[in-house]
Amino acid sequence: MSQALPPTPPTQVIFYATCLVDLYFPDAGLAGIQLLERQGIQVIFPQNQTCCGQPAYSSGFNDQAREVVLAQLEALAGDCPIVLPSGSCAAMMKHHYPELFAGTPQAQAIQALADRVWELSDFLLRVCQIQLQDQGQPIKVAMHTSCSARREMGLAETGPQLLDQLSQVERVEQARASECCGFGGRFSLRHADISAAMVADKAQALKAAGAERFVTTDCGCMMNIAGYTEKQGLGLPGQHLLSFLWERLNAEGQAPEEVGGRS
Amino acid sequence: MNQARAAILQRLRQGRPADFAVPESDFTVVRQRNWSLEERIERFQQKIESVQGQVHRVAEDHWIPVLIRLLAEHQINNLLLSENKAPAQALREQWHEDLPSLLSYQQPLEAWKETLFNQVDAALTSCRGGIAETGSLILWPDADEPRLMSLVPPVHFVLLQAKQIYATFDEVLREQAWVEQGLPTNALLISGPSKTADIEQTLAYGVHGPKALIVLLLE
Amino acid sequence: MSLQTIPLHSFDAGAQAALNNPQVRRNFRQAMDGLMSKRAAAFADWELEPLRELGAAIRLRALARLPELLEQLEANLQKQGVQVHWAQTGEEACQIIRDICQARGAKSVIKGKSMVSEEMELNHFLEAAGIEALESDLGEYIVQLAEETPSHIIMPAIHKNTDEISQLLHEKTGTEPSHDVDYLTASARQQLREKFMTADVGISGVNFAVAETGTLCLVENEGNGRLTTSVPACHIAVTGIEKVIEKLEDVTPLLALLTRSATGQHITTYFNMVSAPRQADEKDGPEAVHLVLVDSGRSAIYQDEALLDTLRCIRCGACMNHCPVYTRIGGHAYGTTYPGPIGKILMPHLLGLEATQDLPSASTLCGACAEVCPVKIPIPRLLQRLRKEAVDGDSLRPSRVRGHGVKRHWRERLIWSVWRQIHARPRAYRWAGNLLTRLRGLMPKQLGGWTRVRTLPKPAARTLHQLMQTRDAQTKTAQEPRA
Incomplete structure (x- = not known):
């Protein structure tokens, strides 16, 4: 595939x-x-x-x-x-x-x-066969692979393999990792209650795995899960995988260029 | 309802998409089994035991004493069996009064339905072989061993020749030439005792059919 | 017209009720988790992909020759003494079955599990004609006692726990309350045995109908299917026209896929192959066997090369077991005979899109269903197609599903038309992006159901377009040779 x-x-x-x-x-x-x-x-x-x-x-x-x-x-x-x-x-x-x-x-x-x-x-x-040298502090991270990345693109292993190159990152695996987070675009608005039930389970699984942060390659999932963890005060921020990787390659907390996004 | 028949067939014929692409049916995945006889026996036993079937491997000339022992263990008072098949005849010849009484399915079901449903403790049947992959027994009920023998009594004993254990159902169909010789009224694969998981996914045996399926594997 | 024209309730109301019922949610979560791991274990030592490819090929090969195979099946069955009937609608099928019963003076019918008979609401129809119809599959029996409908196509009573079932059996049959599943099962066995002995007619479904040999195959664990097809003097099998397969050899792979996908079993206890009524020298089995072939919307699905993939289904239920939406809301929420992903792509054809308009949108298109489907039905693609049909959203490919356009609403069209105006024009898009960054402080704090449980993300201070414009300009300046 x-x-x-x-x-x-x-x-x-x-x-x-x-x-x-x-x-x-x-x-x-x-x-x-x-x-x-x-x-x-x-x-x-x-x-x-x-x-x-x-x-x-x-x-x-x-x-x-x-x-x-x-x-x-x-x-x-x-x-x-x-x-x-x-x-x-x-x-x-x-x-x-x-x-x-x-x-x-x-x-x-x-x-x-x-x-x-x-x-x-x-x-x-x-x-590119990228080689990543981790410059960051130890951290526990969970990867949430989106359903499209996993099933349509066949990339279930990609994010985990990249994270596993980082020596200071402990990757934890959440229960039912392959289950959808409940975003689904308009589904999250049209069927809001079902979506809410799904994201609650996903966030709790990530939290229960001991993750301090979750990363993903899909911003829809990120808005969904991180929006939930923020509102519920779960202390489990989300980040795009690419942002996370770049952050790990550079000195802690020092973003290389201007950063927008969540504030 | 010939009108309905014509209308349905016409809709299907007229509506059938023109470029109906059908991929090749490659059966390799269900056919590559090169198991020795011993492997087939072991696999058969392991599979049928995994669903609560019991298997007793016995020498071909020693099954009757084993059956007698099992009848006693299961506190069986009567045994329904064939009239004409060779093993059943052998058993009848060796039988004596102290053992459970032997019954035969002599009349049509309607004539003794109450008795069959309420008073028969066990049945013994032959089979046409076994299937290693799924732990199944192949039965073709007939006038001598009717269908309900393997279904209504609470305990079902089956005689299975070890050398008649095939690898797969696919192999059975070919080796026994089912299509060529035509199927009987009713053909069966039986893989374990009757069971259900309809109450909270908890397995329970003997819901409508036998609670125990006991295979005498003749070697 | 089919009897069943409207679902029992709206999807939203059903979903809401289920989400608010912690017992139902626990029952489903637990059951689905178990089924998923059993399925995975059952396929562990198989090359699953080639097996699924084969399953899909067999079903497609059968569908490609559907009318011819139905005729072959009929001819072979008739030759063997089975009477074959055709019904265009569920109601016609009910009438055929009622007429067979009445011609025999039948007063009571015992039923093996059949989703087609659920689809056409046969039990109600027979009861209205004064014929008692009793379900004998334990799950169906429980559901019938509770006056409910199945919540799963394989495990009809999966929404109930032992407590609830014990209570129900106590109320309806006088069985002593107990948590002992063996005891409850034995009690049901006893009551149903009486019925089997006295029933005039047995009605069953069909899992595969083999055209080559004229054989009706039934897959079951309990033995009630075998009793249904063996004890009463008359057996009526009822099936959708799509269940036919070409050859007997097609059975092995389909059976391997069906039982493993459904419940993680390598095979069911019984695989029952019926080819003829009782012969002159035989001592049991029904003296009359009938097959009722039901169309009920299936030939309409067949007219479309994409939609006909729906007809590949072998009714294993794996799609619902793996569906994150089904797991949260259970089968009753859908209000339709077939729930879950297969229900979402099948019911709009059987009932029309008016009655099922909320089903296609009730999916995240996560694809878990298609990933496990043993015959590789592209369920998300078919959901996508039904969404398009619901809004008549494609002028190049006209809609054809009954009730299409039901969601075509001016407000919705206006939204997408504005969306297109912005996104098909790069300058308009950049302008809108710039505007969004400037208004980022003014974003609403509430957005419907989203903000009930989540915060709303804030637009960035500068879009990537803006950042890259600046960056590219700087690079360009840096690269220009100094004068």
Whole structure:
């Protein structure tokens, strides 16, 4: 199921932020970009990128989604890999774009775009073969792999393997790790009570595992779980995996560049 | 309801998607079993015991004394068995008065339903073989050993020839040429005593069928 | 028209009731955890992927030749003395069964477990015609005594614990209250044995109908299915038209998948293959065997190459066992015969989208169901399709599910239309992003159900677009040769 590696590591990639990283968690985006640059890869950030189209698509509004996807097709023109700090948006581009455009004049171009897509942590681990030297203090961390990363992208092992490179990080495993956190986009609003029951269980499992922090590659899950732990005062903050990795490579608490996001 | 038949078939024929892609059926995964006879026996025993079936490995010429001992252990007063099959005849010949009485399924069910349901303690049947992978017995009930013999009495004894333990059901179908010779009225795989987990997932045995399934494995 | 046109209650009301019932939630969580680990253990020594591929291939091969196989099945069964009936709707099927019963002067029917008979509400129909219909599967029996419906397709009474069942049996049958499951089971056995001996007709479902040999296969543990198909003078099997398979050899892999996926068993106690009524020299078995083939919306599903994947289902229930939503709310919340993921993709076809409009959205699309489905039904993709049908959201691919467009609402369309205006235009998007960063202090503190249990994230001070614009400009300046 894992994506075939390119014959030679590319020298250039396009960074696709995804709207949640762009608007709410740009530090995760910057961290990803700097991790790539640290590997000697030139990162291109097309200013014309917006959103992958998933919100409309998963609500059944294919027409609206298609128009937005076509704008991404234009913004992401080229032939270098496209990397995303999100399993969910990567799966949208990789697996759902071709379905959405099957039988349309753009089908071929869309397939070519989909073939270039990589989830960034997978790209760092397998394509860049990144080596991480931990500079941080000891900490217990749990990885929450999103359902899209796990099942659509086949990346259940990716986050844990990256974390396990960090010598001072003890990775703890929560019960029912593969169970959904209950985000599901509009599901969390439309079926709020079911979603609440799911996120409560997820947060408690993470807490019970002894984690001081949880990390994930998907901002939807992060908003959901961290929003819950914050409101309930569980003392279990969440962080994007990329932000966490970058933080561990640099002196404690010293963010390398301007950081936005939660305040 | 010929109208319904025609309408359904027509809808299916007319509506069938034109490019119906059917992937190849690769049966390798259910066929690669190279178990020796001893491996098949062990696996059969392990599987059927895991669901509360009992297995007694006995020499082919020594099963009757073992059965007699088991009947006593289970406090069985009567045993329903075939009239005509060779092992049953052998047993009848060696029987004596102090042992549980022997019954036969001579009349149609309707003539003795009450007795069968309420008064028969155990039945003994033959079988057409076993299946190692699932710990199953293969039964083709017939006029001599009707269906309910293996279902209604609380204890079911089965005679199984060790060399008739196949690896898989798939192998049974081919080796015994089921399709070619045609299926009987009723064919059965029996894998353990009757059970249920419908009350809070707690296993209970003998819910509608036998509470005990005892295999005499003849070697 | 089918009898069952509306679910028992709205999905939201059902879900709410379940979430507020800690006993129900504990019962389901515990049961689903157990079932998941049993399934995993049962497949531990199998190459699961090739087996699932094979299961999917067998089901697709059968569906590809569905009309031909149904005819072959019918011809073989008729040759062997089984009478075959066809019903376009559940109600037609009920009538056929009632007529068979009445022609025999039957007053009582004993039933083996059959979800199709639940789907067409056969018991109520027969009772209205003065025919007693008693369920004999222990779980179904419990549910019938409680005047409820099954909450799971394999374990109908899984929503109840021993206490509740003991109390129920005490009230309805006089059984002494007890926590001893063996005792409760033995008591039910005794009561049902009487019924088996006197029932005029036995009604069962079918797990696989083998066209090649004209054989009806039933999978069960209790033996009630065998009693149902052996003791009464007449056996009526009822099944959806999609249950047919081509060859007898197709049984081994499907059976291996079915029992392991359902309950983690390597096989059930009984695998019962019925091919004919009692023969002249035989001493038991029914003298008449009937098969009722029910369409009830299935041929409509068949018209669409994507939707017909729904018909691959072998009713193992693994999708519900692994569903995080089902685990939280249980089967009754859905208000439909088939709950859980399979219910969400099947019931809209059987009942129409008007009556089932809340089902497609009640999923996070987490994919746990598709991951375990033994015949690889792409459940999330089908949910996605039904969401699209519910809003008529794709002008390139017209909707075709009954009741499509039921969620098509001007307000919803307006929202997505504005969303598209912003996200299909990069400048508009950047402008909106900038605006959001400026208004970050003014964000609402409440957002419906989200903020009941969570805080709302705050937009960043600067978007990544802005940060990267600055950064790229700096890099560019730095790289320019000094004059």
